[in-house]
Amino acid sequence: MSEIEFEIDGKLVTANQGDSIISIADREGIDVPRFCYHKKLSVAANCRMCLVDVEGVPKAQPACSTPVASGMKIHTRNDKAKSAQKAVMEFLLINHPLDCPICDQGGECELQDVAMEYGTDVSKFNLGKRIVADKGIGALIQTDMTRCIHCTRCVRFGAEVAGIVEMGGTGRGEGVKIEPFLTEGIQSELSGNMIDVCPVGALTSKPFRYEARTWQMNAVETIARHDLVGSNIYTQTYRGRVKRVVARDNELVNETWISDRDRFSYEGLNHESRALHPKIKKNNKWQETSWEVALDFAISGLKKNTQNADQLGVLASKNSTLEEYYLMQKLARGFGSDNIDYRLDKADLSIGNTMLSNITLAEMESTDHALIVNSYLRLEQPMINHRIRKATLNGASVNTINNKKFDFNYQTDLEILSSPQKTLLMLQSILKSLHERTKTTVPKYLSKLTVDDSQNKIADDLIAAERPVIILGEHVNSNISSSDIASIISEIAALANAKIANLSLNGNSLSAEKVGFKPSNNGKNAISMFTENTKAFLLMDVDFNYDFIDSKLAADTFNNDDVFVISLNSFEDEITLMNSDVILPLAGFYESSGTHINFDGVAQSFSASVKGPGDSKPGWKIIKVLADILELNGFEYTDSTQVADDALSMSSANNNDLVENNIKETDDSKVAVHWQYSPYAIDGITRKAKALQETPIGKMNDAFISLATAKELKLSEGDLYHGVPVSINETVAEGCVFVHTYQSRKG
Amino acid sequence: MISDQAKKEIDFWVTKYPEGRQSSAVMQALTIVQNENGGSLTGELIQEVADHLQMPTISVQEVATFYENYNHKPVGKHIIRFCHNISCMLNGSDELISYLEEKLEVKTGEVSKDGLVSVKKVECLGACVGGPMCQIGDQYHEHLTPSKLDNILDNLK
Numbered sequence: 091m092s093e094i095e096f097e098i099d100g101k102l103v104t105a106n107q108g109d110s111i112i113s114i115a116d117r118e119g120i121d122v123p124r125f126c127y128h129k130k131l132s133v134a135a136n137c138r139m140c141l142v143d144v145e146g147v148p149k150a151q152p153a154c155s156t157p158v159a160s161g162m163k164i165h166t167r168n169d170k171a172k173s174a175q176k177a178v179m180e181f182l183l184i185n186h187p188l189d190c191p192i193c194d195q196g197g198e199c200e201l202q203d204v205a206m207e208y209g210t211d212v213s214k215f216n217l218g219k220r221i222v223a224d225k226g227i228g229a230l231i232q233t234d235m236t237r238c239i240h241c242t243r244c245v246r247f248g249a250e251v252a253g254i255v256e257m258g259g260t261g262r263g264e265g266v267k268i269e270p271f272l273t274e275g276i277q278s279e280l281s282g283n284m285i286d287v288c289p290v291g292a293l294t295s296k297p298f299r300y301e302a303r304t305w306q307m308n309a310v311e312t313i314a315r316h317d318l319v320g321s322n323i324y325t326q327t328y329r330g331r332v333k334r335v336v337a338r339d340n341e342l343v344n345e346t347w348i349s350d351r352d353r354f355s356y357e358g359l360n361h362e363s364r365a366l367h368p369k370i371k372k373n374n375k376w377q378e379t380s381w382e383v384a385l386d387f388a389i390s391g392l393k394k395n396t397q398n399a400d401q402l403g404v405l406a407s408k409n410s411t412l413e414e415y416y417l418m419q420k421l422a423r424g425f426g427s428d429n430i431d432y433r434l435d436k437a438d439l440s441i442g443n444t445m446l447s448n449i450t451l452a453e454m455e456s457t458d459h460a461l462i463v464n465s466y467l468r469l470e471q472p473m474i475n476h477r478i479r480k481a482t483l484n485g486a487s488v489n490t491i492n493n494k495k496f497d498f499n500y501q502t503d504l505e506i507l508s509s510p511q512k513t514l515l516m517l518q519s520i521l522k523s524l525h526e527r528t529k530t531t532v533p534k535y536l537s538k539l540t541v542d543d544s545q546n547k548i549a550d551d552l553i554a555a556e557r558p559v560i561i562l563g564e565h566v567n568s569n570i571s572s573s574d575i576a577s578i579i580s581e582i583a584a585l586a587n588a589k590i591a592n593l594s595l596n597g598n599s600l601s602a603e604k605v606g607f608k609p610s611n612n613g614k615n616a617i618s619m620f621t622e623n624t625k626a627f628l629l630m631d632v633d634f635n636y637d638f639i640d641s642k643l644a645a646d647t648f649n650n651d652d653v654f655v656i657s658l659n660s661f662e663d664e665i666t667l668m669n670s671d672v673i674l675p676l677a678g679f680y681e682s683s684g685t686h687i688n689f690d691g692v693a694q695s696f697s698a699s700v701k702g703p704g705d706s707k708p709g710w711k712i713i714k715v716l717a718d719i720l721e722l723n724g725f726e727y728t729d730s731t732q733v734a735d736d737a738l739s740m741s742s743a744n745n746n747d748l749v750e751n752n753i754k755e756t757d758d759s760k761v762a763v764h765w766q767y768s769p770y771a772i773d774g775i776t777r778k779a780k781a782l783q784e785t786p787i788g789k790m791n792d793a794f795i796s797l798a799t800a801k802e803l804k805l806s807e808g809d810l811y812h813g814v815p816v817s818i819n820e821t822v823a824e825g826c827v828f829v830h831t832y833q834s835r836k837g
Numbered sequence: 838m839i840s841d842q843a844k845k846e847i848d849f850w851v852t853k854y855p856e857g858r859q860s861s862a863v864m865q866a867l868t869i870v871q872n873e874n875g876g877s878l879t880g881e882l883i884q885e886v887a888d889h890l891q892m893p894t895i896s897v898q899e900v901a902t903f904y905e906n907y908n909h910k911p912v913g914k915h916i917i918r919f920c921h922n923i924s925c926m927l928n929g930s931d932e933l934i935s936y937l938e939e940k941l942e943v944k945t946g947e948v949s950k951d952g953l954v955s956v957k958k959v960e961c962l963g964a965c966v967g968g969p970m971c972q973i974g975d976q977y978h979e980h981l982t983p984s985k986l987d988n989i990l991d992n993l994k
């Protein structure tokens with residue numbers, strides 16, 4: 091693009107042909123007032139607030155939609171520009187209620203800011219103002235549409251970014267209203283961003299309503315760690331509590347957006363079931379106690395119950411911090427146990443299942459073909475899905491291989507249904523097709539396989555693409571052949587020159603992998619711990635109902651009288667109390683410093699935004715003290731950053747052993763079940779965030795079964811399948827039940 | 838429910854636009870559907886038009902609420918579209934509208950008790966030179982006065 095030269099407020103600057111005046115003004119630090127312009131959205135030029143004077147043009151021009159031209163002389167603050175801006179401001183305020191004192195946007199309102207500078211004290215308008223009745227758009231976004239200035243940012247955000255056309259401008263002239271057609275709530279995993287883009291108080295956070303004034307709060311830079319992206323956020327705190335979460339710009343990670351999960355999950359921190367004080371169980375009775383007593387009780391119970399060190403099992407959820415993983419494995423290994431794991435929801439724990447990704451978030455959006463395997467990407471990893479959506483807007487095609495058809499917010503080309511037990515075979519056929527097409531030798535174990543048209547098309551599309559990516563999602567975790575699936579995908583990627591995005595390692599799994607938070611030698615894993623005589627457990631942030639792939643097996647073990655369970659947990663629900671012997675109250679998200687390693691392998695550290703409630707303490711400190719009491723060496727830390735330094739300097743523990751490929755006999759006759767939690771039920775804090783649970787996504791509760799399979803299982807529509815209503819549906823693969831729910835596996 | 842006959846008519850209009858641009862036929866579609874439904878639209882009908890033209894429902898709603906020629910409440914057999922824009926207003930349209938409202942015992946936007954007429958305020962109909970004016974069916978009535986209006990109403994059946 092050619093560079094051009096022009097003048098803005100007397101300063102000679104250069105820009106590319108086609109750049110808008112406003113983008114150059116922003117770059118030069120010149121403040122041009124605006125409402126409808128947003129750097130990530132298309133240009134609407136409907137608010138007219140950005141009018142500037144361009145020499146030689148009779149009327150003031152909107153800076154957001156006027157491209158710069160060579161030799162242009164632009165004035166953003168001369169009389170002509172200012173009087174135009176003031177006039178627009180006056181019109182905008184005609185119908186605005188000016189209810190700033192009771193408006194949650196007050197103090198961070200673009201309208202308020204601009205009115206301070208361009209408005210006048212007295213209004214010439216003395217007629218009745220317009221009032222708009224609110225329709226309500228769900229549990230997350232509060233609407234006060236009388237305040238709306240019709241900038242259409244929210245409408246454009248929906249259509250362009252979220253991929254849902256739900257909000258629109260109805261009516262005409264003075265009667266224009268911004269509203270959705272239906273009022274069941276905006277159905278998007280990114281809806282909360284409408285709050286951020288709305289320049290006024292028309293759209294505000296519903297859970298935050300009247301909680302605090304914006305200027306009373308402290309903003310702390312931190313990281314959300316529900317997914318692999320590690321979106322950059324601010325927590326806004328008031329009197330020691332997180333009151334709101336908003337997005338923080340980071341072009342490489344989350345751009346300007348965050349998912350609703352990252353935005354509203356903080357509500358879980360203030361849940362009534364928070365564990366506030368250390369508790370010990372004596373003679374089957376719980377008693378609150380001091381940290382000292384509880385820690386001693388924990389250690390002596392642990393020592394008593396383990397005749398040899400190998401009887402200790404250490405488990406953590408996939409959302410712990412790098413520091414917590416590091417110290418816990420160090421404690422276990424120092425103690426002499428290699429029974430360590432975080433992969434609580436995986437059916438196949440072979441070592442080979444740690445295929446790593448080799449593409450970055452930013453690269454995702456320039457891919458030209460994506461093959462999505464076992465993933466409802468949109469709900470699983472909203473920000474990664476957003477990158478793929480952007481790629482599709484630039485012409486990328488998408489094929490999927492899933493247990494069920496899903497509602498992606500972009501066009502998909504070929505959607506193949508494949509039950510979990512057939513997925514490996516399906517991928518092997520595709521691999522064979524690729525071998526044939528690339529004229530490479532078909533390995534013996536594939537020779538007998540047949541390949542059908544759709545598998546050929548998948549192969550063709552991969553080969554034809556220049557920058558293809560294969561995405562493996564978290565539905566693979568419940569598959570007993572997930573290691574084999576991963577290794578076949580690696581082979582497919584190698585043959586097709588495709589990149590790999592392994593999203594089955596979700597949450598903060600990459601931190602766990604980094605420090606080797608899984609058995610390295612002959613240690614027991616998250617399944618064998620329960621079958622092979624483990625007598626004491628140290629658990630970090632583990633939810634007994636939700637987290638285990640076989641929760642009955644786990645519960646039976648924990649409940650056993652001669653098994654001693656130390657729970658570091660932020661919540662004390664009934665089940666935690668039933669299964670534990672000691673509860674050590676754990677500081678939750680945003681209450682502890684830590685590190686999250688994201689999809690790009692970037693370690694993003696954060697400090698605590700607030701102190702944990704009651705006596706709760708950060709996980710890394712609890713583990714350190716436990717190790718001290720056990721008299722283990724190497725725990726002389728005074729600060730979590732020292733822990734992070736040690737953890738990050740570990741050489742990667744990942745042994746990417748290839749598994750031997752062959753055709754495994756899989757039992758086709760049995761119906762496979764995939765139990766998928768709704769995105770708002772994936773971890774403890776999110777599950778306790780109330781508003782999220784009230785959204786259509788949070789209320790998902792269906793056991794999808796095809797007609798034939800339902801007949802086989804003797805189920806009909808509306809029956810309960812382990813507590814979840816059956817929905818007979820032809821968008822789900824034969825031979826499998828796809829349960830999509832907020833309910834725990836234990837029904 | 839949109840009848841098959843109406844769908845056929847809509848599809849005829851769809852063929853007038855390039856492949857994939859079927860949403861361009863939305864105005865004709867709404868008109869056809871409104872005529873079939875006795876002169877007004879409902880939420881369900883808007884939803885059906887959206888489904889038929891593969892458009893987001895809100896986009897159809899935007900069109901249907903933007904133009905005055907779509908009605909969202911039941912209407913009378915005849916609709917008196919009264920212009921209330923500047924030229925007509927300066928020549929007394931407001932007074933005439935009040936006169937109509939009183940005489941028919943309706944408010945603008947409502948249907949007279951006998952179901953015969955409803956009154957609607959519309960924007961400039963391009964007959965400013967003859968203001969105040971109104972449109973009934975395909976007919977413009979210009980230079981209106983109360984007695985002229987009486988006359989017109991008497992002739993409506």
Ligand code: SF4
Pocket residue numbers: 237238239240241242243244245268287288289290292293
């Ligand atoms: S609700 Fe907010 S973002 Fe949407 S159009 Fe109104 S002012 Fe703009």
Ligand code: FES
Pocket residue numbers: 123124125126127134135136137138139140141152153154155
């Ligand atoms: S910002 Fe330019 S017209 Fe709204």
Ligand code: FES
Pocket residue numbers: 920921922923924925926960961962963964965968970
């Ligand atoms: S103003 Fe009434 S017809 Fe133009």
